[in-house]
Each structure stands twice: as C-alpha cells, then as structure tokens.
Amino acid sequence: MKKKKSIPDSDPLADGMRKAIALSYRGMRSGKGGPFGAVILRNGKVVGKGHNQVLSHNDPTAHAEIVALRDAGARLKKFDLSGCVLVTSCEPCPMCLAAAYWARIDRIVYGNSRRDAATAGFADDFLYAELAAPLRGRKLKASRMMSQEARGAFLEWVERDEKMHYGPVIEPPVRKRSARV
C-alpha cells in the first residue's frame, strides 16, 4: 500500500530530497554541524551539495543551503543560479532564503518545516518573527552612522561603466528606486 503512494524513484526532485536528507544525517553524525543537508539541481542533476558545517568551520553562516549554493557557484563558475532548484532537508532560515533570492534560484523544495526546526531547538521560527517585527521591536539593535561617507561608494558604483549587476531579479519600479540612490 505504502509503495503505491510513494513518489517514483525516477523523480529528480525526490531523488534530490533523498540526497539532501542523507547529507543531513552525514553532517550531523560526523559532528560537522546540525542535521541539515541541501542539494542544488539543474535539469534534474546535482550541481551543488552541502551539509551544515557551522561547528567544524566555526562559521555561523555555513548552513547547508549556503554551502550548497557556494558549491554550485564554484562548479558552474557563475553567481547566477537561475534555472536551478534548491532542495533542502529543512525549510530555509531567513539567511538561506535570502541567499536563494540573491542566487536567483527558481524554486525551493524542503522537507522539515521551520516549526519542525523550532521543535528540534533551532531558531528559524524566531528569526522569521524578528524580520516581521518593526525595527524598534527587534532584539538585535541596529543604528546608522557616517552615511555621507558611506554613500560615496554607491555614487561611484552608479557611475561605473563596467559594473555587473547581481542579486535578485526585481520588478522595474523597485529597480528604478534603488538606481536613484
């Protein structure tokens, strides 16, 4: 009965998810980091993979998705990963979700949810709540200083002829607004 309802073995997404889950076990059991794994798929093939390496690398940003995105960027020799799917064993935290936007990933597929992660003791749910909170209500305080000096680099960037645009593909009205900086 169960076999009839399961996803076919030939499904690239399911195959990618199995790999991501296997990576989550491998990273955790080897003491490299938390139980998270991710792969990047392009045309159904793995072009990047990774598991959490926060502990082994003393790198707070070494989440599975970030490691996998970096691996894909290095392998494909480009920062624009449009056309790719991020398959991850857990719903991405805000950092990794933003990274997927920066990388122009087409689609995200995840296994565990942010609530599952919270149950396991991870802060993903808290971070999503923080980002939704007004600036003054956040635990992490941020303030602005030396804006005039900092702005110079932006002005120079706007004037540069050879600049290469990167980052999320955004709607024209938003792009126009940022171009006026």
Ligand SMILES: [Zn+2]
């Ligand atoms: Zn993350």
